[in-house]
Amino acid sequence: MIFRQLFDSVSGTYSYLLASRAGGEALILDPVLEKVERYCKLLQELDLRLVKAVDTHLHADHVTGLAELRDRTQCITIMGEQSKADVVSMRVSDGDRVMIEGLCLDAMYTPGHTDDSYSYLMGDRVFTGDTLLIRGTGRTDFQNGSARAQYDSIFNRLLKLPDETMVFPAHDYKGDTVSTIGEEKRYNPRLQVKSIDAYVELMNNLNLPNPKLMDVVLPANMHVGLHQDELAKEGLALSARDAIMSLGRPDILLVDLREVAERAKHGTLAGALHAPYPGICATLQPGGMLREVAAATGRRVVFFCAFGERSAMAVAAAKKAGLANTAHIEGGIDAWKKAGGPVVMG
Missing domain, CATH: 3.40.250.10 (Rhodanese-like domain)
Incomplete structure (x- = not known):
């Protein structure tokens, strides 16, 4: 399998390029607009054909690369059915499968950070978007976020996966690249709460500033559809x-x-x-x-x-x-x- 974890240092975003073989079909998760040239060069170097581009949720801290990749490669764009984005090629719901040649990702609806947040399980790894981060969790105070929904998504969905399942988030700001479900259970400080109410109280008192470019990024990401x-x-x-x-x-x-x-x-x-x-x-x-x-x-x-x-x-x-x-x-x-x-x- 071809697996590349790509980083945008400005927004702290991880994007993931996946393919089963050289010369085959490829999929990218959470692409960043400013990195599209880099993605296309890598696709060419690895002799891959991009067929699907997926956003785990409507991002507020960077402009998505979905539309630019679609225009350059004619790939299929994918988001969850709850997304407020105007048009994407395909919308998935919980339990759906996103497939390319030789690879299959199981869509898991994991709301809380936003109301359109999805994680994607692929064998020994799970791509958690901003729902579960390495030693952290995504904020829940805008875009119809809900600490209560996020608790359910994490404790009753993601943490039920095998402990050895690798966790690949959409963001990291400390330099960590991968974790496991078992590690997060033991060492993630936000997951050491005794109850859902304690988690809600913790998340509701973070008092974080809004992402710097949120007022520009959100409208841009809601209008990614191909003009017909x-x-x-x-x-x-x-x-x-x-x-x-x-x-x-x-x-x-x-x-x-x-x-x-x-x-x-x-x-x-x-x-x-x-x-x-x-x-x-x-x-x-x-x-x-x-x-x-x-x-x-x-x-x-x-x-x-x-x-x-x-x-x-x-x-x-x-x-x-x-x-x-x-x-x-x-x-x-x-x-x-x-x-x-x-x-x-x-």
Whole structure:
């Protein structure tokens, strides 16, 4: 496995690059905007293809690198379903799995620092975001934080993991790089409380100043979504309502870009072809499945995904590949459902 822990000294942020092999798919956790150039250089040096970028929560102390990485690599952006960010490609809930070639991360909803905080368990290690830090815990006094919820997340979720599980947080300000669940149980001063009420009292009396750039960072991180307006102006987008009206038309081929687990959880559209987004470029090249189907039938390829981000990128990829007769459903299946469109389950 390829594992790199990358540090931003300005914000004290750890980002993590993961891949199962050289030349394979890669995932990055909690990227920082100012370090995107460094990430891209490392990806090139290790011969990796970034397919997913994940934020453990809506950060208040640095601008996320999600949008820049998406624009540079066309990767899938991921956050928890509770996130206030406008658009990400995929939203996970507790128990969902984030998968790339050879690796699987189990999403654990661990609110408290914020109401959208997630940790990700991968075998012998857990990425805890700002929920559990090394010899500390994330503050709980803004972004709908809750000391009571954090106590539950830590004591009833994270500390139930095996003692030897390695802990990799999103921040450290003392130079520590890794801990274990067992170490934190024994030596983390904030975890030596006798009750949930004692923990709440401890956290409610920290009296910490707000992060220096919070007023700038939070609005920026809430607007990371890919702007889909230009595609609509070019006639390459269908509103959910227009897409519903076109359901069943013989001149349209619906193409679902979501993963198998998303389709099983949220349903799909009748007659839609399944072509998961990470392989979209190959299917659009000469000899590729979508290109051949479009050429043979003359049908317009209409992509859709969860929220419209992957489908917008697929339209751009199709244009680049010389396939002009495409479009996407604005807002994805989320907008489709909100407009009352029929969904096939199972």
